[in-house]
Amino acid sequence: MTDASTGFLPSPFGRRAAQSDDMPEHRYAQEALARNKREGLELAVKARIGALLATSVLLVYLNPQWNVIWYLFLSFCLILVGLLQRRVGRVGQSRAELGLLFLDLLIMTVGLLAPNPLFDREIPTALIYRFEAFQFFYVFLAVGILTYSWRTIVLFGFWTLTLWMLGAVCVSWFGIIDPRLSELAIMMFPDYPDLVFLMDPNIVNWDLRVQQVVVFFIVAIILAITVRRYQDLVLNSAEMVRERTNLARYFSPTMVEELSTKDEPLGQIRSHDAAILFVDIAGFTAYADGRPPEEVIDTLRAFHARMESEVFAHGGTLDKYLGDGLMATFGTPLPQNDDAARAMACVIAMADRMDTLNADRRIDGLEQIDARFGLHFGPVVLGDIGANRLEFAVLGDAVNVASRLEGLTRKLEVKGIISDEAVRAAGVHTGLRRAPDQVVRGVSDPLAVWVLD
Known part of the structure; x- marks a missing residue:
């Protein structure tokens, strides 16, 4: 798409004869x-x-x-x-x-x-x-x-x-x-x-x-x-x-279709209840120590790909990758009645996918890796943050609690910890067992939790 210069009578071979100011940067x-x-x-x-x-x-x-x-x-x-x-x-x-x-x-x-x-x-x-x-x-x-x-x-x-x-x-x-x-x-x-x-x-x-x-x-x-x-x-x-x-990087295909039909779907600041899920690989720092970088990256890619697919399969939003883990939300940017139930089903499906992944790794002679999950349901604030480079963010105590529940899995030696709020909102606790209340930093009272063994 050769472009002539803005001058109206240019020489065809002049230095600026083909200069274009329509050339987009993106x-x-x-x-x-x-x-x-x-x-x-x-x-x-x-x-x-x-x-x-x-x-x-x-x-x-x-x-x-x-x-x-x-x-x-x-x-x-x-x-x-x-x-x-x-x-x-x-x-x-x-x-x-x-x-x-x-x-x-x-x-x-x-x-x-x-x-x-x-x-x-x-x-x-x-x-x-x-x-x-x-x-x-x-x-x-x-x-x-x-x-x-x-x-x-x-x-x-x-x-x-x-x-x-x-x-x-x-x-x-x-x-x-x-x-x-x-x-x-x-x-x-x-x-x-x-x-x-x-x-x-x-x-x-x-x-x-x-x-x-x-x-x-x-x-x-x-x-x-x-x-x-x-x-x-x-x-x-x-x-x-x-x-x-860009939307498909974070939202499920169904959510992308819905968001693409709305004007500024992420531009308004809002607050409502949502399910927050944190996932990471247990002991990944020790696992990565001394291993070839290619093997470490391949492991992360395989893990992220499976976890991401389950997030989207259950209508969730991939909020961000966190090194060897990720944060996903259910109910953002648009809430639904079954957000907690879909988040709960996603945790179970992720655990099953980890079993399949480890079976494949054993066949390839690779060491097993274990995932840890933390899930909470509560009020969050959603909106764009930043000055020049905006980022859609999910903020609130629910995010902090979910992250700290995932951290408690090492102490309790379980696969996942789900707050009682998430279980009650989901209306199901199949595959879970009730655990003693846990003291969570930033929460005044001990938190009722369920665990996934």
């Missing part, structure tokens, strides 16, 4: 433009080849003479330039591509206005205008919108206007003239000077030439506006994909 937008550019180039080259082949057949049909070889040669040159454009084309600054675009238009202008060297007789050069050859520029303009930026489309129109008018000047000053034909036109229509003016093959007819290029330039401007709107649509689509991708 990699998603860059990738979208690059992908659109590649697809557009492929379509443009195919369309160019198809159009030129069709035009060549038409020329042979209209002029089945040997001199048509000149125009077939020009068509071959234009196909070759198109293939070169596909090779050098890229998003952003590309003076080579702009140079090839200028070469395109130059070949077209010279080929349409210069006398055919294979003609066996000389005819007035201005006679070429009677064949309305200028319309072929519209074909190239249509092909150009598949791959060029809106600024380059404007430049396309301006260069066409300039080259065609310069060509008309050259035809007027240096073209072949046959005075006899002018005399014949006067003899045929002595009482109609306007008709003589139109019929005289030696006359360039500046009014029509100006009309041609002005209309063409207007069409180029309109198409440039259309291309600009289309490129904005591509960028907006890329931004939507980026936003959905």
Whole structure:
């Protein structure tokens, strides 16, 4: 998507001729433009080849003479330039591509206005205008919108206007003239000077030439506006994909669908009850000590992948990774009636997944790893925090309690500790046993808990 400079009359090979100020900084937008550019180039080259082949057949049909070889040669040159454009084309600054675009238009202008060297007789050069050859520029303009930026489309129109008018000047000053034909036109229509003016093959007819290029330039401007709107649509689509991708990192697919339909779903500060789950690997520091970094990272990836999948499978939100552990929430950003029940089911499913993971590790001759869980249900505050770089945060005593319950698993030597508040909210305690009340730092009274052995 070669982009011309903001200057309206740039040299095609100037230092800033291809400067773009539309180049987005975000990699998603860059990738979208690059992908659109590649697809557009492929379509443009195919369309160019198809159009030129069709035009060549038409020329042979209209002029089945040997001199048509000149125009077939020009068509071959234009196909070759198109293939070169596909090779050098890229998003952003590309003076080579702009140079090839200028070469395109130059070949077209010279080929349409210069006398055919294979003609066996000389005819007035201005006679070429009677064949309305200028319309072929519209074909190239249509092909150009598949791959060029809106600024380059404007430049396309301006260069066409300039080259065609310069060509008309050259035809007027240096073209072949046959005075006899002018005399014949006067003899045929002595009482109609306007008709003589139109019929005289030696006359360039500046009014029509100006009309041609002005209309063409207007069409180029309109198409440039259309291309600009289309490129904005591509960028907006890329931004939507980026936003959905970011949401998918933290929320389940169902929650992503719901959040994507809401305006600023995470922007409002709110408070409600939610289930908070902390998970980590027991004794991971000792496990990692002395082991190859690759094995440590592979272990973490396998652990995180399984825990993350269970969070999403139970409609939870992955709040953050915490080294060898993670924090998940159920009921954020939008609460549901079964948040605690889904959190409880997630803990049981995670424990089962750990059994499966360790079975695989034993087969591979690797040491077993154990996960520890802490789950609490209570009021939390949700909202964006930070100044320039915002982060969606879940805050409150419930978060602190869940974290400290997970820490108590080492003292009680159990897989998980679930607060009585979470059990009562879930309405189920299957697979759990009641344990003595525990003193939790930051909580005034001992906390009733259940444990998962």
